Amino acid sequence: MKIIPVLLFLAPLALPAAADKDFFSVGSAASPETKSRFALLDDVRILANGLLQLGHGLKDFVHKTKGQMNDIFQKLYIFDRSFYELSLQASEIKEEEEQLRQTTARLQINNEEIKNLSQEMNLKIEDLIQNKIQLQEQVWGLEDKVTKLAIFQPPVQETKEISSLKAFVEQQDNDIKQLLRIVEDQHVQLDRQHNQIMELEDKLNHIELRELLENSFLGEQQEAEPIPSAVHRPTADCSPGSAADCTALYHTGVQASGVYTIQPNGSEAFNVYCEMKFGTSWTVIQKRVDGSLDFNQTWDAYTNGFGDLNEEFWLGLKKIYSITQQGNYVLRIELQDWRGNRRHIEYSFSLGGPSTNFTLQLARTSGSIPNALPEHARLRFSIGDTELFTLPRLTCPRFSSGGWWHSECEETNLNGNYVTPRSRGRLDRGKGLYWKPKKGRYYLLKSTKIMIHPTDLKSFD
Structure with missing residues (x-):
């Protein structure tokens, strides 16, 4: 910017120099001192023209530089906005991860409780199975008695004992069925809880992996290092008939x-x-x-x-x-x-x-x-x-x-x-x-x- 005042200062000098040259060209022959002065004015005029051209070039350069700086500022603004959005997404992911961890912890506690209940139920099931075997033996014995009663007892007594035996067998059968339904419900709940825990663990693993990738992405941007291109591993040179497995x-x-x-x-x-x-x-x-x-x-x-x-x-x-x-x-x-x-x-x-x-x-x-x-x-x-x-x-x-x-x-x-x-x-x-x-x-x-x-x-x- 300091060049412009210099140009304004030299311009008036160049104009008188041109006027003097025209004047002395018309008049008589000048003295040697006058000729020396004219030579200096010619040099100044040439220098002024060069400076004017240099000023125009610098002005064009300044305009181009301003345009490039505007582009850089625009890119920086886009980068800052992307960084801010990534930060918001990272915060949301951390909140979701914390909620999933809490849910997983609660489910694990519930799973332990259900596991203990399941062990107790298994013990009860074993007892029920033993009782069922004993009851079946009793039923077989009762069937033998019913058969004997049907042959040897009078009709009235036969009907009473058979009815009581049938009622007893039906009651035992209903009790066993009810216990088996309870056990089945417990197993269904255990399977459902286990599936939920497995799904939550998979989600946590995916979130941790995504978080790791985002952190590495942000770290690479901050360090401003070039990202190397992926290296593809060559496949083994084997045909279907020669593959090891x-x-x-x-x-x-x-x-x-x-x-x-x-x-x-x-x-x-x-x-x-x-x-x-x-x-x-x-x-x-x-x-x-x-x-x-x-x-x-x-x-x-x-x-x-x-x-x-x-x-x-x-x-x-x-x-x-x-x-x-x-x-x-x-x-x-x-x-x-x-x-x-x-x-x-x-x-x-x-x-x-x-x-x-x-x-x-x-x-x-x-x-x-x-x-x-x-x-x-x-x-x-x-x-x-x-x-x-x-x-x-x-x-x-x-x-x-x-x-x-x-x-x-x-x-x-x-x-x-x-x-x-x-x-x-x-x-x-x-x-x-x-x-x-x-x-x-x-x-x-x-x-x-x-x-x-x-x-x-x-x-x-």
Whole structure:
């Protein structure tokens, strides 16, 4: 801005210089001093013209700079507004998280109370079952008496005793039905409370993850560091026929559930059913849905596998062993009862080879149902077909069907006979597909699915 006064000062000097030049050009020849003065005025005029041009250039530059500054101020305003909105959203998320935490705490307290009530109810149920057995024996005895009365007693006495006995039996039956309804209501409430707690835990996990991402986003803006572009990990170079398992197949771009061919390290290729879920793929090793396949098979059948991979099947102990020898795997069991309730449980596990009778060791990691399989115990696979099997015959009656990793006389066998509930919702204990925790109720199952998934993906790179 200081250049403008200088220009105004030099402009008058330039005008007289031009007038003097015209005057002396018309007049006589000037003296040397006059010529020197004219040369200086010419230099001043040239300098003034240059300064005028420089002033115009600086004026244009100032206008452009003002426009750029206005754009920068506008962007800063938008950034401040976005930052303010993000801060409001973060505050709302924190409030919602705190409310969810409080609700979760209350539900956990309620769950503990209901769990205690459930344990008490289970004890009462056991007593009721014993009482029911005793009552049934009494009823059988009374039926015998009624039969004898019908034969030997006079008609009048017969009618009175039969009526009293019928009334007694009906009263006992009604009491048992009422208690069973109460127990059923308690189990429904427990299932509902457990589902609510699982949903709230999932919500809390999603909120914490979203909060972490927003905090990292704000931190990157404040530090004004460039954001590196995402690095895409190259997929493994394998075709469906050479994939080690379903998870390796998934990383080649196959994302539809179905039957595929895999070839574990050091094994022949064979077909498996791959189930795509949870953002990855699981290798299914057992599936039961409707009881259409008889699982009362021989040792060779359980070793090599049987069934239809699109329906009910058992993959085979040798194939399962060849897959699990490639790294660490997790075992997931999905269950559905006859009321439509779905549960799952996951284990870290190890599986021995044929020389150990495919010994299984388990350690529970997560799940939505109590554990019913022994942990950290060496469970050898056994079946009822002992003529082809070297282990001694197990004495538990429910082991007479299907093959399983048995331990003593526990209630769980997912390869047992497939049965449906009897009329009026009664269940045959000791028969069918059961999931029976040591402490807890029986789960008579409608469908089961056992899957495996690697925990160390580096083995397939």
